[in-house]
Amino acid sequence: MADTQRKRGGWSWWYLLFVLQCALVLWPPFYNRAEPAFYGIPFFYWYQLLAVLIAAVLTAAVYFATED
């Protein structure tokens, strides 16, 4: 019992995926441009919407990797 508690509360390297997903969107110079456009949507917009989907996948990965 005490062991599983410690395991659940502790640090997991999987959390680094959270850092990755934050890094994707916290540096605006990287995506503040219009080209390449996607179906007429400027890069700035479709990139960030794509980042949402990537973040959702990464969060789910962390969830499954850290739950028992």
Added chain:
Amino acid sequence: MQGVNWVALTVFVVLFGFITWLGFAAANWRKGDLDQLHEWGLGGRRFGTMVTWFLIGGDLYTAYTFIAVPALAFGAGAVAFFAVPYTILIYPVLFLVFPRLWNVCNKRGYITASDFVRGRFGNRWLALAIAMTGLVATMPYIALQLVGIQVVIGAMGVGGTSGFVADLPLIIAFVILAAFTYSSGLRAPASIAIVKDVLIYITAFAAVIVVPLQLGGFAKIFSAVPAQKLLLAVPGPTTTGAYGAYATLAIGSALALFLYPHSLTGILSASSGHAIKRNAAILPGYSFMLGLLALIGFFAIAAGVGALPQFAAGFKEFGNNFAVPALFLHVFPSWFVGVAFAAIGIGALVPAAIMSIAAANLYTRNIHREFINKNPTDKEEAQMAKWVSLIVKLGALIFILFVPTQYAIQLQLLGGIWIIQTLPAVMLGVYTRWFNDWALLVGWAVGTVAGTTMAVVMNLTPTYPLAVGGFTFPGYTAFYTLVLNLVLVVVLTPVFNAMGSRRTPADETVAADYFA
């Protein structure tokens, strides 16, 4: 404004009637003794993953979001898209911090953040500061939800002229809201949130599919957006310009979100810490929608609704907040306008109900019980909360009826700056008891005063141009003042600990409380 849109109004009223019935019927849902505060104010902590999903979603994506984010895109352009990084940042926070907070609150019977801080740091004045901040930050937020209802009611051609008759629809909506919250507690918004989400999803997807088709594709829409609105302005050599503002707005808003009492109420009503973690994994589904909603602001630009004579009166009365309703009126058939407006109207009632319950919980537990009547019976406590929820909503209504909307928006901006100052005690407190309680209080006070001053100096706009040497770093005031707050707490903790001859107040929580 033009005449009444009867088809839209009928659909709107029918849907409103349905959720009114649902709100009252919810009292019997997963039945509990509503004379106990945790039953009335937290739904008995019995909501599973799905209901929690709707409830937290109801907190996050309010009517005001639905109106204001596209309005910002309509008026200011690319900067409105900071809402997307913001929603990406909130889920790691939810994932890492809040299952632990849920566990300790469940084990110790806490129902507010202030309860937790009182137990963790043993300082009633710190707990009072947390409770007051929550109350003051929530009130203008409730008022803004009523603005959302006001805009769609106005857009259907009801009211328009000033005076009591014009305000009547809003007053009716308010009475409905107040009555079902009083009688059903948190169960009412939880059940209505499901209807609300279905409607909002239908509306958002309809808008994103139908409007680009009508306007001739995304390429055409974006080419109608003026160049200076399409992207963030590239900063000059001695400033971080729009980039820094964009990133700090996202970070600050994300950190503030779950500190709001209504967010916490949604979180604490979950049936387990596990349900919250699962939600952090599945809630990003909502974020995508928020991005789509922001695009609707550009649709409104492309559709040229700002220049159409039939919408001139609406824009005059509600400003850019009228962009979304105008677009819907312009492109949707009347019956679907009714659906979309009902989505916005109901999208206002859900968070407004949760907010008023959260405020009621705070007052009842952390002010009344702590400072006025120390030993209420369960029934007295629950009754007090029900009354407070009414008073809080009445305050919001009076505010909206008699004070210019702009004040509510500005107060809500200040609310974000205030609520983030509770982060060290609440979010970091979940992980560590290292901080000195008085250091936390000083950090909170200085952060609050500095943030308010900076916002006032900037004429109540969200960003402050921090000047260091020859460089300027424009950024979200809430973010800067949180850093100031944290630095103070870290520096003052050892100082106060060394000065204090009095022993540190006891931490009534134990390490095991934070785990399932």
